[in-house]
Amino acid sequence: MSLLIVKNITREGPGILENILKENNIDFHVVDLDAGDNLPEPDNYSAVIVFGGPDSANDKTIKIEQELAMIKKAIDLNIPYLGICLGMQTLAKSQGAVVRKNEVREIGFKAEDGEYYSVNIEGEYTNDPLFYRLGNPLKIFHLHGETIDLTDKIELMATGKYCKNQIIKVSSNAYGIQGHFELTPEMFNVWLDNDPELMELDRNMLLQDFDELALEYRNNGHTLFSNFLKIAGLL
Template identity: 70%
Template sequence: MGLLIVKNITREGPGILKGLLLKNNINYEIVDLNAGEEFPEPENYSAVIVLGGPDSANDTTEKMLNELEMIRKTIDAGIPYLGICLGMQSLVKACGGSVHPNEVKEIGFRGGDGDYYSVNIKEEHTNDHLFTGLENPVKIFHLHGETVDITNEMELLATGKYCRHQIVKTGKNAYGIQGHFELTPEMFRVWLDSDPELREMDREMLTRDFDLLADEYRNTGRKLFGNFLKIAGIIQV
């Protein structure tokens, strides 16, 4: 049936994931909610991936209310799900958790102490199939000001220094990742040009960090997305 990829803003696309899909001849469909396209019924797809964007999962717009409804349908139907940034927050919100401002905004590759942002996979979850082949901790790119509180039915798989809830799971096959592992060099340049918060930062430093981490970042993204596609049964193990 193929993979459904949902964009919340036009500039935030599948990036590294798209290359993986093309390499493996995987059928996929991209819908852009920001362009007025509708979130289709999830039961027509093998898996659903919802990407990031500047909205809040707390918004009461028709777009967000419908998005939350479709995510609930996805989870209720047992369809594999992966949420990135807003897609993670929307997953938590749709499944009974809450979304609220984080104490600090995480933007770029480094925190206020100058160290790289990273996610630390909790010891009891290192064997989760999403993390197969990954080092621990994992460096990550961030662009968010909100975070989540999860329910007792959800699992916290990985934590961060400034934002505790970095990777969450609900049920057998629904995951949310607070940060971004999908950026290609082309996407990164578009974000630097377009995102208002990134435009306020030191572009030279951001570009230097991206270049320094390029190989590690790309390999991590390929492994994470590949692992999810295997969990979803779209790529055979």
């Protein structure tokens, strides 16, 4: 069986993850909901990864309702799951959590105070297999205005300064990450050309931030996605 990758908007795809999959000849199937692709049943796959997009997990659209149902089924079947940004919020929503507006929008690599966004892995979670061979804290890219409230089904693995609930875990093998570790330079330029929130910011400054973090960011993304693929038994 292969890995199911779900894109909520065409431009937000696997990036660094796709490079790992191709290097290791791992079979994967990409579904682009933005392009009208149908969402398959999760039990036909070894693992599921859902990426971000401009939708809200609170939207009453067929697209989001079907996505929530698919994620809930995957978790109920104990299929390894990784959600990025919206994919993290839909994971939480599928488990009964509240998704709401965050106190501040987190956009780019740096907050308004000039500090890089980062996540701090909490306590015993530093030993979780998702974080194997990763440092602490981890710098991260953000593009979101909503957050989640925790429930007794959701463990908080990593926190942030401006949005507390950053990385979560459900059951033994389902994870959600509020920010992005998948960006490649090519993908980032597409986002800068098309994302309305990024277009409000200084493009040159964003590119400079990305360039300064490039090696650290790429290594962390490669390690994190590789760790998840090992959890899923695909690597």
